[in-house]
Structures are given as structure tokens and as C-alpha cells.
Amino acid sequence: MIRMETVTKAFGPKKVLRGLTLNVPKGTSMVIIGGSGTGKSVTLKCVLGLIAPDSGTILVDGQDAARPADRDAFLARFGMLFQGGALFDSLPVWQNVAFRLLRGALKKPAAEAKEIAIGKLRRVGLTADVADLFPAELSGGMQKRVGLARAIAAEPEIIFFDEPTTGLDPIMAGVINDLIREIVVEMGATAMTITHDMSSVRAIADNVAMLHDGVIKWTGPVAEMDNSGDPYLDQFIHGRATGPIEAVR
Amino acid sequence: MTRLLSPLALLGALAMKLLAAIGRVAIFAVDTVSHLFRPPVYPRELAISLLHIGWLSLPVVGLTAIFTGGALALQIYSGGARFNAEAVVPQIVAIGMVRELGPVLVGLMIAARVTSSIAAEIATMKVTEQIDALVTLSTHPMKYLVVPRVLAAFLTVPLLVAVGDVIGIAGGYTVAVKNLDFNAAAYLKNTVDFLELRDIVSSLVKGAAFGTIAALMGCYYGMRSDRGAQGVGRATKGSVEAAAVLILAANFVLTGVFFSI
Numbered sequence: 001m002i003r004m005e006t007v008t009k010a011f012g013p014k015k016v017l018r019g020l021t022l023n024v025p026k027g028t029s030m031v032i033i034g035g036s037g038t039g040k041s042v043t044l045k046c047v048l049g050l051i052a053p054d055s056g057t058i059l060v061d062g063q064d065a066a067r068p069a070d071r072d073a074f075l076a077r078f079g080m081l082f083q084g085g086a087l088f089d090s091l092p093v094w095q096n097v098a099f100r101l102l103r104g105a106l107k108k109p110a111a112e113a114k115e116i117a118i119g120k121l122r123r124v125g126l127t128a129d130v131a132d133l134f135p136a137e138l139s140g141g142m143q144k145r146v147g148l149a150r151a152i153a154a155e156p157e158i159i160f161f162d163e164p165t166t167g168l169d170p171i172m173a174g175v176i177n178d179l180i181r182e183i184v185v186e187m188g189a190t191a192m193t194i195t196h197d198m199s200s201v202r203a204i205a206d207n208v209a210m211l212h213d214g215v216i217k218w219t220g221p222v223a224e225m226d227n228s229g230d231p232y233l234d235q236f237i238h239g240r241a242t243g244p245i246e247a248v249r
Numbered sequence: 250m251t252r253l254l255s256p257l258a259l260l261g262a263l264a265m266k267l268l269a270a271i272g273r274v275a276i277f278a279v280d281t282v283s284h285l286f287r288p289p290v291y292p293r294e295l296a297i298s299l300l301h302i303g304w305l306s307l308p309v310v311g312l313t314a315i316f317t318g319g320a321l322a323l324q325i326y327s328g329g330a331r332f333n334a335e336a337v338v339p340q341i342v343a344i345g346m347v348r349e350l351g352p353v354l355v356g357l358m359i360a361a362r363v364t365s366s367i368a369a370e371i372a373t374m375k376v377t378e379q380i381d382a383l384v385t386l387s388t389h390p391m392k393y394l395v396v397p398r399v400l401a402a403f404l405t406v407p408l409l410v411a412v413g414d415v416i417g418i419a420g421g422y423t424v425a426v427k428n429l430d431f432n433a434a435a436y437l438k439n440t441v442d443f444l445e446l447r448d449i450v451s452s453l454v455k456g457a458a459f460g461t462i463a464a465l466m467g468c469y470y471g472m473r474s475d476r477g478a479q480g481v482g483r484a485t486k487g488s489v490e491a492a493a494v495l496i497l498a499a500n501f502v503l504t505g506v507f508f509s510i
Contacts, residue, residue, distance in 0.1 A: 006382070043401075046333040048384070048385055049384075050381050050384055050385070071387075075384070075385060075386075075387045076387055078385055079385075080382070080385045082378045082381070082382055083378070084377055084379065085376060086377060086378040086379050086382035087379075087382075088374075088379055088383075099386050099388075100386050100387065103291070103388065104289060104387050104388065105291065105387070150386075198447070
């Protein structure tokens with residue numbers, strides 16, 4: 001469904017992606033792991049067209065992500081949970097969740113959009129009484145849930161999760177991981193997650209890709225991750241300070 | 250030779266930087282105008298911007314204008330006394346407020362109040378990925394964030410200038426009548442008789458231009474903000490500096506256009 005072929009991206013002299021090639025089959029959950037600053041977020045943003053790659057191709061169902069025929073229709077296929085939630089703090093929670101349903105091609109009457117938003121909030125474990133609160137009134141975990149509800153509100157085919165458990169306590173991280181897994185399975189969506197939280201990887205992934213130095217060092221099913229024999233992946237999943245990945249002390 | 254040329258090279262580099270910045274702002278302005286005429290439109294965002302930029306700026310505009318009008322009357326009276334021209338207070342307050350001080354002071358107050366708030370809000374949205382989130386939700390940030398703010402400023406700042414002009418003249422009138430023993434009816438008659446349509450049109454046109462500059466600079470700096478709190482701070486500071494300087498420069502140009510003989 002998503003094919004990335006030798007994608008490169010540099011910001012000034014800093015080469016972030018150096019020929020990244022990755023294939024995410026339809027209906028599967030791919031988790032990209034790697035250290036901070038290795039280009040995980042850039043990878044997701046390139047697929048969404050938020051950042052234009054310098055070279056290489058990104059195809060989503062055969063459609064060029066850099067130049068889709070109808071950009072709005074292309075983006076309507078995606079939902080994204082941002083690392084910090086990226087909730088619009090000038091809007092109440094329900095309008096955040098129903099943002100896509102209140103404007104544009106998917107516009108619905110406000111009452112119907114609110115009902116859908118409340119349904120999605122319930123799906124992520126929040127009650128209807130948070131609907132009229134503003135994002136600043138919510139805890140970090142609740143904001144993540146609202147972000148998740150917004151990502152799934154318009155029933156997208158592809159969902160991206162950017163560091164879904166960052167900043168959460170281990171129990172809340174577990175809850176969010178389980179929610180993501182359940183939702184992806186019940187929606188039959190294609191999911192791409194970037195994280196360096198190994199508990200997320202084990203909970204969410206069908207397939208794993210290890211990104212280092214701008215290229216995918218290893219990719220395969222999550223079940224094979226522990227016996228991959230790849231020194232980069234081994235060092236990363238065991239959190240060793242020594243190995244091929246240089247750790248700055 | 251190289252040492253001799255280095256100040257020139259520095260000057261050249263600065264000139265190139267300045268031209269590049271002017272180019273970026275011009276492209277941003279053209280982009281904004283092009284989005285103004287293409288759907289979708291966001292009437293709710295426009296209504297909110299009209300309220301924030303127009304209605305909620307009224308108190309600060311009113312206070313600025315009334316004190317300025319009052320001070321202007323006192324200055325003209327004491328200055329005019331040096332050559333027995335105290336009687337021109339109504340005319341000079343009217344012309345001073347309508348042609349110059351009204352639009353410029355309202356423009357600068359809008360730069361302080363609105364430009365800074367737009368830049369800080371959009372910059373914060375940028376650093377917290379809210380702008381990226383807008384894009385992923387099929388909403389163009391130029392249409393959703395920039396167009397409503399610029400349009401609202403273009404529409405409301407001329408009205409604020411008109412209000413400022415009237416309140417400024419009222420400030421001068423109050424000081425002149427209460428403190429300087431001017432006749433109330435004669436003061437008003439002199440004010441109305443002296444003002445020309447051209448004065449009022451120039452005031453409103455300046456208001457529209459200054460409002461557009463103020464909102465455009467807030468949006469431009471907000472959208473180009475660097476990461477972190479420092480980035481937001483730099484964007485806010487830069488937007489107010491740029492808006493204030495451009496408003497004063499535009500005032501010079503527009504005054505030349507309207508009143509050059």
C-alpha cells in the first residue's frame with residue numbers, strides 16, 4: 001500500500017534520509033524504530049507530503065505522494081496522531097475530534113458531527129463530559145486519547161502514530177498501545193508508527209523496520225525481531241550503550 | 250585588497266539578505282491574496298478574527314486617540330501662541346488626527362496588539378505541530394489561519410481609524426472647550442468646515458493598508474517561526490518590528506500619494 005523507494009532528504013548539510021526503501025502492505029501495522037534524530041518523523045511527513053523528499057519515490061496505492069491528483073482526497077485517506085497531540089487549543093475537544101467533519105468535503109451538520117465525536121471519544125475511553133472542555137484542561141494521557149479519537153474520526157484507511165507513548169506513565173502507555181492495536185485491527189487500517197518505546201513495538205507491530213543513519217537497516221515480522229542477528233537492531237532493542245550505533249556520553 | 254573589499258562584500262550580503270526577505274514577504278502576500286479568491290472560505294474564522302482585531306481593539310484605540318487629541322490641542326495652543334495663532338487649534342487637531350496621527354497611531358497600536366498576538370499564536374501552533382495537523386486534516390493553513398486574519402484587519406482597521414479620528418478630535422475638543430475657553434459650537438463648525446473629503450479618504454485608505462500590513466506580518470513571522478520558546482519569541486518580536494517600520498514607511502508613501510502637490 002505504501003512504497004518508499006530510495007528516498008533521500010537533507011536539511012542544509014544534514015542528510016537525514018539517505019536512500020530509505022520500505023514497503024508497508026495494506027492492512028498491516030508497521031512500526032519504525034530508531035534513535036532520536038534518525039529521520040523517523042521526517043519519513044512520516046514525507047509520506048503525507050508535509051515535507052518534500054529530495055529524491056526517490058513514495059507511492060500510496062500507486063499514487064505519487066508528492067503530487068497527488070487531488071490533495072484533499074489524498075489526505076482524507078490518512079489519520080495522524082501527533083507526538084504532542086497537536087490539538088487545536090482554541091477549539092473544544094469535540095470540535096478537535098470532529099474537525100474534518102465540520103468543514104470540507106466530509107462536512108456534516110454540527111449536531112451529527114458532535115455525536116460522532118462523542119462516539120469516538122467513548123471508543124478511546126473518554127466520557128461525553130470531556131467533549132466541551134478545552135485541550136489545556138486535559139491531562140497528557142487524555143490529550144493523547146483525544147488525538148487518537150481525532151485521527152480515527154473520519155474512518156481513515158491509513159493511520160500514522162508519531163511516538164504515541166512519549167511522555168506517558170508506563171500504565172497509560174500500555175493503555176494507549178492496546179487502544180491503538182484494537183482500533184487498527186477493528187478498522188482494518190494500514191498503520192505506520194514511529195517510536196523508540198519497545199513495549200509499543202511489541203504491542204502494536206505486525207512488522208518492524210529499524211531506521212539508522214537514514215536507511216532501513218533491518219525489516220521483518222515482529223516475531224523475528226529478537227532473533228534477527230542484525231547488530232543494529234540487537235543493540236537498539238536491548239538498549240546497549242556499546243555496538244555499531246554510536247552512543248554519545 | 251581582500252581586506253579593502255570585505256566591507257563591500259558585507260554590504261552586498263546584507264543587501265542580498267534584505268532583497269531575499271522582501272521577496273519572501275511579497276510571495277507570501279501574493280499567496281494570501283490568491284487564497285482569498287479560492288474556496289473554501291471559513292466564515293467562522295473570519296467572524297472570530299473580526300471580533301478580535303476589530304471589536305476588542307476599540308478600548309486601546311479609543312484611549313490612545315483621546316489622549317493624543319487632548320495633548321495635540323494643548324501643543325497647538327501653546328505653540329500657536331508664539332505667533333498669535335491660538336485660534337487654529339480646531340483645524341490643526343482635525344487635520345493632524347485625520348491625516349496623520351489617527352491612522353499612524355491606530356496602525357502602531359494594532360501592530361502592538363494584533364500583530365504580536367497573531368505571530369505568537371501561529372508560531373505556537375507551528376512549534377506544537379498544529380499547523381501540520383491542519384494539513385493532515387485537509388485544511389490549508391493559508392486559508393484557515395492567514396486569509397481570515399488579513400481580511401479582518403483589512404476590513405476593520407479603517408473603521409478603527411475612523412473611530413480613532415472622531416475620538417481624537419473629541420479629545421481635542423474637550424481640552425479646548427474645558428481648559429482653553431474655546432466656544433463649543435465654533436470649535437465644531439471650524440472642524441467640520443476645514444476637513445475635506447480627501448482627508449477622510451486618505452485616513453481610511455491608510456487604515457486599510459496598515460491593517461493589512463499588521464496582520465500580514467503577524468502571519469508571515471508566525472508561519473516562519475523556528476522551534477521552541479525562543480523561536481516563538483523571535484517571531485513575535487520580528488513581526489512587531491517589521492509591522493511598525495512598514496506602517497511608518499507606507500504612511501510616508503501614502504501621504505506622498507495623497508498630498509504631494
